[in-house]
Amino acid sequence: MTDTPNLDELRQQIDDIDVQIHQLINQRATCAEQVADTKLKAFVAENGDSDVSKVTFYRPEREAQVLRKVIDRNSGPLEGKTVARIFREIMSACLALEKPTEVAYFGPEGTFTHAATIKHFGQAVVSLPQASIATVFSKVESGQCHYGVVPVENSTEGMVSHTLDNFMDSPLKICGEVEMRIQLHLLVNDLANPGTIKSICAHQQALAQARNWLDSNWPNVERIAVASNAEAARMAQKDSSIAAVAGDIAAEQYDLLKLAESIEDYANNTTRFLIIGQQHVEPSGNDKTSLIVEANNKPGALFNLLEPFHAAGVSLTRIDTRPSRTDTWAYVFFIEFEGHQQDAVIEKILVKVGENSRMSKVLGSYPKAVL
Missing domain, CATH: 3.40.190.10 (Periplasmic binding protein-like II)
Incomplete structure (x- = not known):
């Protein structure tokens, strides 16, 4: 005799658990609807306006906090970020009940x-x-x-x-x-084969990111830069003489086959994207701040801008330059650093940056990427 459940018993356990999960998801969705109703009533009471388009339902800092908690409390066997992605979809569906984004x-x-x-x-x-x-x-x-x-x-x-x-x-x-971890593939339609490929198309950045691989494997095939990787995939879908360099989502969108996978030259190839909106984001507990600064045109100007960060022990995560639109041979700096503009230490730094610059503009404080 053994206490190990048989296959039918395990399947029944899974079915029972699925019922519980389903019930809890619907309970969460119902709670989300109540949140939306509470927010709308509070907005009407405060502003005397029932226009739902003016009510803020999406809270970036709140979602970041929820996802971090999911990862922190996870005990396996699924990885924390895997579980967080599941919660991301649950939150997405619940938010759509409040208001489609x-x-x-x-x-x-x-x-x-x-x-x-x-x-x-x-x-x-x-x-x-x-x-x-x-x-x-x-x-x-x-x-x-x-x-x-x-x-x-x-x-x-x-x-x-x-x-x-x-x-x-x-x-x-x-x-x-x-x-986004960028994985690039060589994509073709189902009628293509290596002997039919006459040109390889992609956005110029994708061609650059796979340059060494293409040089080694397809040195004599013409490369054509197009508006986007998706446009290249659309072209490959219609023409078996064209291969596209693009990612998984383009392969799925345009029903293409992978002639070669993961052809990017660097395994850690990553692209970062920004979410832009009209709202101010409250602190989440693990944030970044971005700003644009135009330095005074005098010796030591950049040092004066950066010294307050060093003195306060605040880590810069990015600094880049762009030509100024107002003066010839003058530049503005795009600076990112850890912390939220409402933090006391960051507030003091921003005051000093403003005093040492011709122009400074905070682009926003926002949660660090969780997934």
């Missing part, structure tokens, strides 16, 4: 920015592709979309200058960040 992203469908949008907001979000980074900003500024997702830097190719330039004049704030 419309998010503009630098498109088209099938790009890594599209994948970053889903990773951050979940499958229940209404994701709307845009033709340019500037259009993403304008859609959010006008209120046509609640948030936007734009690329800001790649670990091998550096900063995305168009994103930084749009922050110069925009009133929008950074509400969050997403980090």
